[in-house]
Amino acid sequence: MTVRTDDLNLPRTSGDFEAAQRDCDAIIDAVGGVFVGNRILLRKVLAAALANGHVLFEDLPGLGKTLLAKVIARSIGCGFTRVQFTPDLLPADILGTKIWRQNDGTFEIVKGPIFTRVLLADEINRAPPKTQSALLEAMEERQVTIEGETYPIGSPFIVLATQNPIEQEGTYPLPEAQLDRFMLRLSTGYPGSLEAEQEILSRRITWRSDDPSSSVSDVVEADRFRQLQDLVESAVYVDPTILEYIGRLVRSTREHAKIEVGASPRGGLALLKAARALAVIHGRDFVVPDDVKSVATDALSHRVILRTEIVIEGTVDSSVVQEIVDSTPVPTELKRKPAPA
Numbered sequence: 001m002t003v004r005t006d007d008l009n010l011p012r013t014s015g016d017f018e019a020a021q022r023d024c025d026a027i028i029d030a031v032g033g034v035f036v037g038n039r040i041l042l043r044k045v046l047a048a049a050l051a052n053g054h055v056l057f058e059d060l061p062g063l064g065k066t067l068l069a070k071v072i073a074r075s076i077g078c079g080f081t082r083v084q085f086t087p088d089l090l091p092a093d094i095l096g097t098k099i100w101r102q103n104d105g106t107f108e109i110v111k112g113p114i115f116t117r118v119l120l121a122d123e124i125n126r127a128p129p130k131t132q133s134a135l136l137e138a139m140e141e142r143q144v145t146i147e148g149e150t151y152p153i154g155s156p157f158i159v160l161a162t163q164n165p166i167e168q169e170g171t172y173p174l175p176e177a178q179l180d181r182f183m184l185r186l187s188t189g190y191p192g193s194l195e196a197e198q199e200i201l202s203r204r205i206t207w208r209s210d211d212p213s214s215s216v217s218d219v220v221e222a223d224r225f226r227q228l229q230d231l232v233e234s235a236v237y238v239d240p241t242i243l244e245y246i247g248r249l250v251r252s253t254r255e256h257a258k259i260e261v262g263a264s265p266r267g268g269l270a271l272l273k274a275a276r277a278l279a280v281i282h283g284r285d286f287v288v289p290d291d292v293k294s295v296a297t298d299a300l301s302h303r304v305i306l307r308t309e310i311v312i313e314g315t316v317d318s319s320v321v322q323e324i325v326d327s328t329p330v331p332t333e334l335k336r337k338p339a340p341a
Ligand SMILES: Nc1ncnc2c1ncn2[C@@H]1O[C@H](COP(=O)(O)OP(=O)(O)O)[C@@H](O)[C@H]1O
Pocket: 034, 035, 036, 037, 059, 060, 061, 062, 063, 064, 065, 066, 067, 068, 162, 191, 200, 210, 211, 212
């Protein structure tokens, strides 16, 4: 049996999914109480975190990237560490190192700041490539090797990285292969209206501080956050038509005339995971095409390489991927989830 997707907007949500939606709303409310921005952006950030995915915030200076990463990190109850990336940062400064203890004549492993639940990697493109790649390897493998010994990082493990656009002096652009490790690339953007601009100013007067992020803490406990992650991972139905839709989007990036190198299967997986998390954020136990569509450009555009002449023209990857998303037919029918036994 098939049903039209627009008939599905009153789904059978179990209590679990209603409670999950309430908790997600509470997190987004708390973050939105500090960071002035639209809920669509905040939902995407939360979706990546729920899917245990890493986020790259890329935008011009002063647009609230660091602030947003900090408040999200604080709100999900898991504890976070911030590392400011600088040109002299070494791999060991992030991963950890082995030190010789003179007094008892033994080696001791000192784990680096990467052993955390949420790592805020601020201005990631200011560190040299060797340090970036140490971080990005650990992000993918979720483990760290120090002097030949391997240590798991634990879960959740979410890297929220920020970077300013690459034309700036003294920066090392992340290679495409490493960008692929981020589930989503998001930009905070300029405030959307005069009201939003004024809101930022008036909040500053109320807070009396340039760093209001500390006013947000633990909207949910770490255990609850893990439960929400489990729900995303194991309880969301994904219809075969959704998988086909994701497959078509990813393949279209490989066939597009303006794109030299298209997105990898990892890009499709990132899109699937983010879409499942968005379903949970909306209190649904199944993915609808719009969950996929709304996050497709954020999940795929940093994984494509445009043809040189297209770059010279000034076209950016996100607008090409958006073209693909806009021209790919959206499935209008889903096979309904089988009733639970
Ligand atoms: N959308 C926003 N909402 C609230 N404050 C903001 C916003 N954008 C910028 N700010 C404020 O502007 C300043 C710069 O923000 P920051 O996060 O450091 O920018 P970035 O990391 O993008 O350079 C901070 O004081 C921050 O609180």
